[in-house]
Amino acid sequence: MKILEDKILAEGQAVNADILKVDGFINHQVDPKLMQAIGQEFADHFKDQGITKVATIESSGIAPALTTAQALGVPLLILKKQPSKVLNTDLYQTEVSSFTKGTSYELTLSQKFISEKDHVLIIDDFLANGEAATGAIRLLRLAHATVAGLGIVIEKTFQPGHEKLAGQGIEVYALARIARMEKDYIEFLR
């Protein structure tokens, strides 16, 4: 997506070979116009898949997931992170370990908002090692919902997330794909 790549080149910062800082327009200060265009792009791509709900993992995925849900005309589910297992039988929950952050948490979703009839599109800001997305899929499958696909704003193709998810039969659609980074240098895969 050209406007996203241009924005990343103009305002993103490759901190090192692994981490891209996008806090000026995606995950700290948010650019609403860009988010609107991102949501429309995801909605256009997945429009024929019978999506009933969009899901994201709090917190940075919420902005692009909301504009996608709005463009598709369906509700947004925010999968919540809890520090440890919750003793609540009305919740689906699964443990996620983040390689990027070196932390783990319980990902949770209230049973009342999901059923086996749902076709869910998962949206997130980054795809790195794919642990968060894999956890989201596990959680939705506990509810016997169908995962219709995964929409990613920025994929780092040199990390194993895409392969891990495609290997589970999930369609991954990424709007900007970064092939390589160095400090202050970003190369896209086109």
Ligand code: G4P
């Ligand atoms: P993982 O398997 O290593 O955990 O990778 P995953 O793709 O699940 O990403 C883990 C977290 O790290 C995510 O945030 C993701 O947004 C963030 N992240 C990964 N790579 C980058 C990067 O290059 N730049 C930035 N800025 N963030 C990155 P999260 O834990 O879901 O938290 P939140 O930011 O959504 O609150």
